[in-house]
Amino acid sequence: MTENPSHNRPYSGVIARLKGAGLRPTRQRIALAKLLFEGENRHVTAEDLHGEARAAGVSVSLATIYNSLHQFTDAGLMREVVVEAGRSYFDTNTGDHHHFFHEDTGSLEDIPGDQINVSELPAAPAGKSVQRVDVIVRVSA
Amino acid sequence: MTENPSHNRPYSGVIARLKGAGLRPTRQRIALAKLLFEGENRHVTAEDLHGEARAAGVSVSLATIYNSLHQFTDAGLMREVVVEAGRSYFDTNTGDHHHFFHEDTGSLEDIPGDQINVSELPAAPAGKSVQRVDVIVRVSA
DNA sequence: TCAACAGTTTAGAATGATTCTAGGGATGAA
DNA sequence: TTCATCCCTAGAATCATTCTAAACTGTTGA
Numbered sequence A, B: 001m002t003e004n005p006s007h008n009r010p011y012s013g014v015i016a017r018l019k020g021a022g023l024r025p026t027r028q029r030i031a032l033a034k035l036l037f038e039g040e041n042r043h044v045t046a047e048d049l050h051g052e053a054r055a056a057g058v059s060v061s062l063a064t065i066y067n068s069l070h071q072f073t074d075a076g077l078m079r080e081v082v083v084e085a086g087r088s089y090f091d092t093n094t095g096d097h098h099h100f101f102h103e104d105t106g107s108l109e110d111i112p113g114d115q116i117n118v119s120e121l122p123a124a125p126a127g128k129s130v131q132r133v134d135v136i137v138r139v140s141a
Numbered sequence C: 001t002c003a004a005c006a007g008t009t010t011a012g013a014a015t016g017a018t019t020c021t022a023g024g025g026a027t028g029a030a
Numbered sequence D: 001t002t003c004a005t006c007c008c009t010a011g012a013a014t015c016a017t018t019c020t021a022a023a024c025t026g027t028t029g030a
Helices: A012-020 A027-037 A046-055 A062-074 B012-020 B027-037 B046-055 B062-074
Strands: A079-084 A087-091 A097-102 A107-112 A117-119 A129-140 B079-084 B087-091 B097-102 B107-112 B117-119 B129-140
Touching (some): A062 A087, A079 A129, A079 B079, B027 B046, B027 B062, B046 B062, B062 B087
Antiparallel strands (some): A079 A087, A097 A107, A117 B117, B079 B087, B097 B107
C-alpha cells in the first residue's frame, strides 16, 4: 500500500491536524477539514463551504458549518476576515499576509506579508496588547 | 443678533453642508447632521444614532437613519468602517487615518494618519485601482 | 401664495446571515 | 461493550439591515 497516492489515504493528515487542535475527528469535521486544508489556501464563507460539502456528497448542516469554522478559527487553524458588513470570510492562510478586497466582485486576494510594510505603529492603548494588524486594500475597476 | 452663540443659530452650517452634498435639508437630515457633525468626530452605529436622536427628542425612523447614513457616506461626508461581522460603524472623520479596534468593548479609536506608515504596497491587480487602504489594529486586554 | 411634482419619510414586512435550542447520535476511555 | 461526554441536526429565533407602498414635505414656477 505504500504506493497509494494521497487520495487513497485521504484522512491521515487531516485527522492529525484535528487531534492536534484538540478537536474530536468526527465525520463532519474531517470532511470539512479536507475541503479546507487539502490544496491551496482559500477564502470561504459559511454558505460557500456548505455548498461544497453538499456537492462533495457530504451531508452537513449549516449550523455545523458555522460551529466548525469557529472551532477551527479558535484553534488557530484558520482566521476570520471581515471586509463587508453582513458577511464573514474564513481564511485558511494563517501566516503573515494581508488582503486585496475586490469591491465589485466581493472576493478576496492575498497579499504576501513581505509585500506590505506597516511601520511607525503607535503603541497599544494602556493595558492593551495588539492581537493583529489587518490591512485591507480595497480595489475596484 | 451677531452676538448669538452657535446654539442659538443651530442650523446654518449643517444646512449648507447638506446642500453642498446635493441633499435636500429635511428636518430629519438636519437633526442627524447636527448630532453627527457638530462637535468631535465620532464612530456610530445606526442603532447608536437612532437612540441619540430619540434622546434628543427627534423622531426619526430607523429606516431613515440607515438611508441618511448611506447618503452621507456616498456624499463623502462620512465613511463606513467594517471591523466586526454583523455591525457597521460610520465614521465622521473622512481624513487620512486608521483605527484601533478594542475587541473586548467593541469600540473604535482613531489612529492619526501620520502615526502609521504603509509602504511597499503592491500594485493593484490589472485594470483595478485602489479605492482605500484600511489598517485595523485589533487590541484587547 | 399655492399648486403640483419630485424627493423623503415611515411603519411594518421581508431578507439574509448567524446563533440558539432541544433531542438524538457518535466517539473514546476503560 | 458501556457509558459519559461531546457532537450534530432541523428548525426556530435573533439581529442588523433593506424593502415596500403609502403618506408627507420641500421646492419651484405661475
